[in-house]
Amino acid sequence: MRSPAPQSPAARLEATGAILKELVGFPTVSADSNLELIAYCTAALDALGARTEMTLDPSGQKANLFATIGPDIDGGVVLSGHTDVVPVDGQDWSDDPFALWTDVDGRLYGRGTCDMKGFIACALATAPRFAAADLKRPVHFAFTFDEEVGCLGAKVLLEALRTSGRRPAVCLIGEPTEMRIIEGHKGCHEYTTRFTGLPGHGSDPDAGVNAVEYAVRYVGRLLALREALAERAPAWSPFTPPWSTLQVGRIEGGIAHNVIAEHCAVDWEFRPVTPEDTHFLKAELDRYVKEDLLPAMRRVHPDAAIETQVIGEVDGLVPMTDSEAVRLATQLTGGNATGVVSFGTEAGLYQALDISTVVCGPGSIEQAHKADEYVAPDQLAQCLAMLDRLADRLSGEPGTP
Numbered sequence: 001m002r003s004p005a006p007q008s009p010a011a012r013l014e015a016t017g018a019i020l021k022e023l024v025g026f027p028t029v030s031a032d033s034n035l036e037l038i039a040y041c042t043a044a045l046d047a048l049g050a051r052t053e054m055t056l057d058p059s060g061q062k063a064n065l066f067a068t069i070g071p072d073i074d075g076g077v078v079l080s081g082h083t084d085v086v087p088v089d090g091q092d093w094s095d096d097p098f099a100l101w102t103d104v105d106g107r108l109y110g111r112g113t114c115d116m117k118g119f120i121a122c123a124l125a126t127a128p129r130f131a132a133a134d135l136k137r138p139v140h141f142a143f144t145f146d147e148e149v150g151c152l153g154a155k156v157l158l159e160a161l162r163t164s165g166r167r168p169a170v171c172l173i174g175e176p177t178e179m180r181i182i183e184g185h186k187g188c189h190e191y192t193t194r195f196t197g198l199p200g201h202g203s204d205p206d207a208g209v210n211a212v213e214y215a216v217r218y219v220g221r222l223l224a225l226r227e228a229l230a231e232r233a234p235a236w237s238p239f240t241p242p243w244s245t246l247q248v249g250r251i252e253g254g255i256a257h258n259v260i261a262e263h264c265a266v267d268w269e270f271r272p273v274t275p276e277d278t279h280f281l282k283a284e285l286d287r288y289v290k291e292d293l294l295p296a297m298r299r300v301h302p303d304a305a306i307e308t309q310v311i312g313e314v315d316g317l318v319p320m321t322d323s324e325a326v327r328l329a330t331q332l333t334g335g336n337a338t339g340v341v342s343f344g345t346e347a348g349l350y351q352a353l354d355i356s357t358v359v360c361g362p363g364s365i366e367q368a369h370k371a372d373e374y375v376a377p378d379q380l381a382q383c384l385a386m387l388d389r390l391a392d393r394l395s396g397e398p399g400t401p
């Protein structure tokens with residue numbers, strides 16, 4: 001099939017902005033459904049003749065989309081983006097975060113503009129070109145739910161991909177890197193540790209088991225282990241900071257000043273550089289809970305408990321000496337350097353399936369998760385140019401890129 005007449009760069013950018021406006025208008029905070037956004041993306045790709053498949057979470061209120069344009073063979077390229085966004089609660093936005101707006105410099109504002117609906121908009125804007133081209137290798141669109149809370153959707157999508165027997169060769173994760181080629185990042189492990197004590201009157205603290213106080217002791221141990229992790233930084237680590245990091249995001253417990261707290265929960269995260277650090281941290285925490293905290297709690301209340309829930313454990317992206325994804329991204333962007341970042345993505349999950357993976361997308365991580373999040377138009381233009389070149393390469397001889 002002949003490719004359609006090319007649009008001017010300005011027209012392409014305008015079309016991409018229109019798609020981004022639609023995407024931002026879907027308030028896909030991780031706690032809520034993304035079904036309307038997935039339906040929008042599915043309709044757009046169905047209209048082009050793409051082969052589309054959805055996978056759902058157990059509630060049926062969240063979905064992944066995996067769509068393919070081109071021949072039904074192995075060796076294709078995945079364009080991957082997550083559809084969920086972080087909350088806006090408590091942030092001081094200049095305008096509606098779920099209605100796209102621009103400033104005098106043309107920057108596009110709204111929740112998810114850079115993280116990472118800007119990339120999804122670019123992929124959808126380029127889909128007609130992929131559909132019109134004579135692709136020798138397929139292009140896949142992988143749009144997932146709940147990346148921000150543990151890459152939950154990607155795990156479902158990739159398990160379905162694994163069992164299907166299809167084998168893409170390369171994955172481009174469009175997280176905001178300012179179109180730099182990122183070949184490695186730390187893992188991201190998220191946990192909630194819950195404490196159950198014995199309530200009572202605040203006038204007699206020793207008669208109860210204060211869940212908040214034991215949670216504070218646990219947090220103190222976490223902070224001590226954070227210092228120990230800094231001392232374990234491997235000499236070869238390319239990350240900033242070079243060690244595995246740990247931070248506490250939220251503590252919630254108790255009901256009143258004068259009531260011994262029965263319940264408390266601590267949300268915390270760990271970003272490992274090495275598997276050895278993961279083993280070290282878990283062993284130290286397990287020992288501290290079993291040998292120190294629980295015995296003290298159960299001397300007063302035998303049913304006292306400390307339980308840690310794994311919200312998500314996602315391995316990092318390991319830089320590879322021979323990476324097809326890096327070679328392809330270099331050819332598509334013209335970049336001749338790669339880097340690493342400390343923030344996490346779904347890339348490690350693709351790499352675990354032996355899909356060569358790189359992170360490269362429009363926007364800056366400095367804008368992500370903040371009020372007045374934005375993406376600059378030149379970033380979208382660079383992404384569109386990268387995807388245009390991908391269409392050209394996939395239309396070449398089998399075996400490329």
